[in-house]
Amino acid sequence: xxxxxxxxxxxxxHVTIQDAGRPGLSRYGVPASGAMDRPAxxxxxxxxxxxxxxxxxxxSPGGLQLExxxxxxxxAVAGGGFVVEVNGQKGGSWSVLTLTAGDRMTIRPGPWGxxxxxxxxxxLQAAEWLGACATHSTSGLGxxxxxxxxxxxxxxxxxxxxxxxxxxxxxWCRPRHEVPLVLGPQDRFFPAHAVQALLEQPFHLTASHxxxxxxxxxxxxxxxxxxxxxxxxxxxxAVQVSGDGVVTVLLADHQTTGGYPKIATLAGxxxxxxxQLRPGDTVLFRAVSPxxxxxxxxxxxxxxxxxxxxxxxxx
Amino acid sequence: MTGPDLRPPAFRxxxxxxxxxxxxxxxxxxAEAAVRALDHxxxxxxxxxxxxxIPAFVNLCVVFDPLMTDHDRVTGHLRGLLSHPAPQRSxxxxxxxxxxxxxxxxxxxxxxxxxxxxxxxxLHQAAEFHVVMYxxxxxxxxxxxxxxxxxxDRKPAPQRGVPxxxxxxxxxxxxxxxxxxxxxxxxxxxxxxxxxxxxxxxxFLFDPGDRVxxxxxxxx
Numbered sequence: 001x002x003x004x005x006x007x008x009x010x011x012x013x014h015v016t017i018q019d020a021g022r023p024g025l026s027r028y029g030v031p032a033s034g035a036m037d038r039p040a041x042x043x044x045x046x047x048x049x050x051x052x053x054x055x056x057x058x059x060s061p062g063g064l065q066l067e068x069x070x071x072x073x074x075x076a077v078a079g080g081g082f083v084v085e086v087n088g089q090k091g092g093s094w095s096v097l098t099l100t101a102g103d104r105m106t107i108r109p110g111p112w113g114x115x116x117x118x119x120x121x122x123x124l125q126a127a128e129w130l131g132a133c134a135t136h137s138t139s140g141l142g143x144x145x146x147x148x149x150x151x152x153x154x155x156x157x158x159x160x161x162x163x164x165x166x167x168x169x170x171x172w173c174r175p176r177h178e179v180p181l182v183l184g185p186q187d188r189f190f191p192a193h194a195v196q197a198l199l200e201q202p203f204h205l206t207a208s209h210x211x212x213x214x215x216x217x218x219x220x221x222x223x224x225x226x227x228x229x230x231x232x233x234x235x236x237x238a239v240q241v242s243g244d245g246v247v248t249v250l251l252a253d254h255q256t257t258g259g260y261p262k263i264a265t266l267a268g269x270x271x272x273x274x275x276q277l278r279p280g281d282t283v284l285f286r287a288v289s290p291x292x293x294x295x296x297x298x299x300x301x302x303x304x305x306x307x308x309x310x311x312x313x314x315x
Numbered sequence: 316m317t318g319p320d321l322r323p324p325a326f327r328x329x330x331x332x333x334x335x336x337x338x339x340x341x342x343x344x345x346a347e348a349a350v351r352a353l354d355h356x357x358x359x360x361x362x363x364x365x366x367x368x369i370p371a372f373v374n375l376c377v378v379f380d381p382l383m384t385d386h387d388r389v390t391g392h393l394r395g396l397l398s399h400p401a402p403q404r405s406x407x408x409x410x411x412x413x414x415x416x417x418x419x420x421x422x423x424x425x426x427x428x429x430x431x432x433x434x435x436x437x438l439h440q441a442a443e444f445h446v447v448m449y450x451x452x453x454x455x456x457x458x459x460x461x462x463x464x465x466x467x468d469r470k471p472a473p474q475r476g477v478p479x480x481x482x483x484x485x486x487x488x489x490x491x492x493x494x495x496x497x498x499x500x501x502x503x504x505x506x507x508x509x510x511x512x513x514x515x516x517x518x519f520l521f522d523p524g525d526r527v528x529x530x531x532x533x534x535x
Contacts, residue, residue, distance in 0.1 A: 027449060029452055181330075231371055231450055233369035233376030291385070293381075294385055296331065
């Protein structure tokens with residue numbers, strides 16, 4: 001079968017192999033990991049006719065340059081507003097294109113977004129750990145980080161010319177400054193004015209933004225007293241407050257447990273577009289009920305399924 | 316199932332996809348037993364849409380798929396489990412873990428507690444530990460049962476680059492590291508026993524609740 005091979009000519013920090021992740025192992029200290037923007041990864045795959053959770057390259061703002069050294073292959077790029085340049089020809093993410101041997105492709109940040117996904121028509125060869133290729137960035141376990149001078153191999157590589165062209169970018173894949181969250185589970189340990197500050201004052205993303213989480217600049221949210229809770233489970237999207245009142249939102253490679261109080265947790269459906277925000281961006285948190293957040297998750301799942309089905313219908 | 320010292324559990328919704336069942340504000344053997352019992356009962360009788368249950372010192376976080384169920388249904392299921400006595404479990408597994416007591420902090424631990432290094436080793440080796448929970452990083456199992464005579468606060472600043480396989484202690488706990496990571500705990504030895512086993516059928520050596528004893532490598 002045909003094989004395609006790429007030489008990695010540049011890979012910024014935090015460029016890793018990701019897939020749909022390995023949920024269900026938090027009780028062993030293993031977070032689900034997987035794409036920071038899960039719908040974008042699924043759409044990149046679906047645009048090629050791949051299973052939605054297939055392994056992709058997750059490109060960070062550090063960017064990526066690949067040279068196809070062997071074979072010919074169709075690729076899809078989805079997520080964020082990145083610049084995709086092939087042999088000097090500029091295009092954008094949310095597109096399907098075909099490379100032949102000798103072609104060079106550069107992916108770098110464009111007008112918006114922090115993460116984009118490069119999917120391959122074929123099977124990207126990547127190390128599995130506990131049933132998934134998703135890279136756990138802190139340990140490097142899983143498919144791993146891309147490094148300068150390394151190679152990527154795709155087995156059963158195909159060109160799928162009929163898939164070429166743009167991928168529609170759903171509006172809910174774009175980040176929004178208003179971010180819904182559910183208060184708790186430890187909001188009761190904060191004075192009313194701290195909860196009010198969380199919901200009424202703007203926060204800004206700092207440059208401390210990686211796969212584990214993002215630290216926010218904004219009002220300090222001091223708990224009622226010097227507070228240490230017994231270590232307990234932490235979910236993706238947890239809004240954690242450290243001893244000095246600084247807020248951090250935990251993301252795909254979060255620690256599975258922690259002893260800092262969590263004043264709130266982002267609505268699951270909004271966690272991925274939140275991850276697409278950039279350092280300096282402003283967020284305004286809005287409290288919704290657990291039930292409202294659950295209905296948002298159901299609505300988003302239906303919207304995602306509809307987009308995936310439309311892409312699957314493409315010949 | 317809840318002991319006389321425990322308040323009735325609180326059920327706290329977490330975002331769109333979890334219920335945190337909390338048995339106490341602070342750790343105690345009773346709280347831990349209650350968490351363990353509910354964790355076991357849920358494993359025996361999972362509810363539809365269950366993704367995972369994450370045990371910790373005073374609570375169990377029950378994560379569900381919001382497309383398949385909701386907070387009320389999961390809470391109802393958990394209340395049902397709590398209202399029935401837990402099925403009798405067989406005794407938790409006992410693991411023997413190899414250790415070489417050559418950690419760089421062994422002399423400092425001995426000094427701080429007014430012991431000789433040999434006394435530290437004897438106390439650590441005589442203790443029976445049990446796995447309270449995993450946390451922090453893959454395979455980091457918090458082992459309770461460190462004797463009071465060895466209890467020390469964490470170091471004021473974490474030490475970087477502590478290699479995987481280090482046996483570290485702080486408070487009344489012990490831990491075998493699985494990654495090279497910074498830690499503020501005291502390094503008393505190293506272990507060649509892998510916690511991340513590499514065996515797909517049983518990728519982690521311990522289950523929460525399992526018992527653990529340390530055995531000096533090369534001493535039978």
